[in-house]
Amino acid sequence: MPPLLERLGVELPVVQAGMGGGLSRHELAAAVSEAGGLGTIAVNGAAAIGRELAAARVLTGRPLAVNVLLPFARRDWFEAAAAADAVVTFWGRPRRRTPGVWLHQCGSVEEAREARAAGADGVVVQGVEAGGHVRGTTPALELLERTRAALPADYPLLLAGGVAEPADVRAALEAGATAAVAGTRFLLSEESRAHALYKERLLAAEETLLTDLFGAAWPASHRVVPNAATAHWLGGVRPLLAPGRTKDERRVVLRAPSANRALNRLLAPGARYTPSSLQLRMMRAQRPGSRLLTPAGPTDDGPATLVDAGALYAGETVARIDAVRPAGDLVRELAG
Ligand SMILES: Cc1cc2nc3c(=O)[nH]c(=O)nc-3n(C[C@H](O)[C@H](O)[C@H](O)COP(=O)(O)O)c2cc1C
Structure with a gap:
């Protein structure tokens, strides 16, 4: 058992990625942890973090993680997250904010080095095939190998991106990962709070695209399944996704029109101060x-209109997933 997992009390080398805006809440995190993996809660705001963590603690006595997105986090989010067994941060300058186990998700060797220097207990190396916001441009196994070569041999590295089946977990562990992190596979679980229509679209999907389209207040690249919004704004670049194109060609970022991007950048500095009531109104409109x-992203308690107007986050593994399953079964199966 790798020391990091032992320290956390996590039995199996399977981590459920935090999926923001409430896609992964207490039901999913608790089911994953209860089955022996590490479940992760990802919600916005200190009160919601505290509430979700308390609800998950009722369902399981096993360790739980909280994910914090640095562009949006305020000080009290970290105070609430500190009650989790591990805190996983993403997207921003790595800095220790909580006393317990802290992992930072990285998209490059440089970022992994920076996180280690800042005192992170380990890093999640995220490959370009990942769903949701995508930090780097390198495939996961390649980034793992390069990071392994750059950091001390015993420094914990977790791998995210491309993990949906037991063979993916095995490949990650054989390449030296402490654990494998899966997002999309757990999004398509019974316990995830993705809208039912979002899950349906993902089950039917064969293709994803990388874009900065859904970038209001967070002008960053993300991987999604195409929908009416991507057809409206990125229609002209569709040929880039044609089946004849190579994998690398299909991993380029499809940029939103420049006026959209300018607007997104303008809103970015105020992202962490936008009241949730205004965010909700923007989502509904x-x-x-x-x-x-x-x-x-479309949640089961949010507007269904987001299925066509919002981001259908998913990783490249979506093409290999054909059923919504109980999260506990997925953990046991992934761990082999
Ligand atoms: C729906 C969805 C939402 C995500 N939201 C977050 C998030 O809020 N914070 C975060 O650190 N990573 C987020 N990610 C990225 C994951 O941490 C992870 O890198 C990714 O899921 C791995 O790729 P996979 O989806 O192919 O398994 C998200 C991924 C997905 C699919």
């Missing part, structure tokens, strides 16, 4: 043709 497209 959002249509496929809106120039301002928020990063919110």
Whole structure:
């Protein structure tokens, strides 16, 4: 058992990625942890973090993680997250904010080095095939290998991106990962809070694209399944996704029109101060043709209109997933 997992009390080398905006809440995190993996809660705001963590603790006595997105986090989010067994941060300058186990998700060797220097207990190396916001440009196994070569041999590295089946976990562990992290596979679980229509679209999907389209207040690249909004704004670049193209050609970022991007950049500095009531109003008003497209994904308690007007985050593994399953079964199966 790798020392990091032992320290956490996690039995199996399977981590469920935090999926933001409430896609992964207490039901999913608790089911994953209860089955022996590490479940992760990802919600916005200190009160929601505290509430979700408390609800998960009722369902399981096993360790739980909280994910914190640095562009949005305020000080009290970290105070609430500190009650988790591990805190996983993403997207920003790595800095220790909580006393317990801290992992930082990285998209490059440089970022992994920076996180280690800042005192991170380990890093998640995220490959370009990942779903949701994508930090780097390198495939996961390649980034793992390069990071392994650059950091001390015993430094914990977790691998995210491309993990949906037992063979993917085995490949990650054989390449030296402490654990494998899966997002999309757990999004398509019974316990995830993705909208039922979002899950349906993902089950039917064969293709993803990388874009910065849903970038209001967070002008960053993300991997999604195409929908009416991507057809509206990125229609002209569709040929880039044609089946004849190579994998690398299909991993380029399809940029939103420059006016959309300018607007997104303008809103970015205020991201962490946007009241949740305003965020909710923006989500409800959002249509496929809106120039301002928020990063919110469609949840089962949010507007169904986001299925066509919002980001259908998913990784490349979506093409290999054909059923919504109980999260506990997935953990046991992935761990082999
Ligand atoms: C729906 C969805 C939402 C995500 N949201 C977050 C997030 O809020 N914070 C974060 O650190 N990573 C987030 N990610 C990225 C994951 O941490 C992870 O890198 C990714 O899921 C791995 O690729 P996979 O989806 O192919 O398994 C998200 C991924 C997905 C699919």
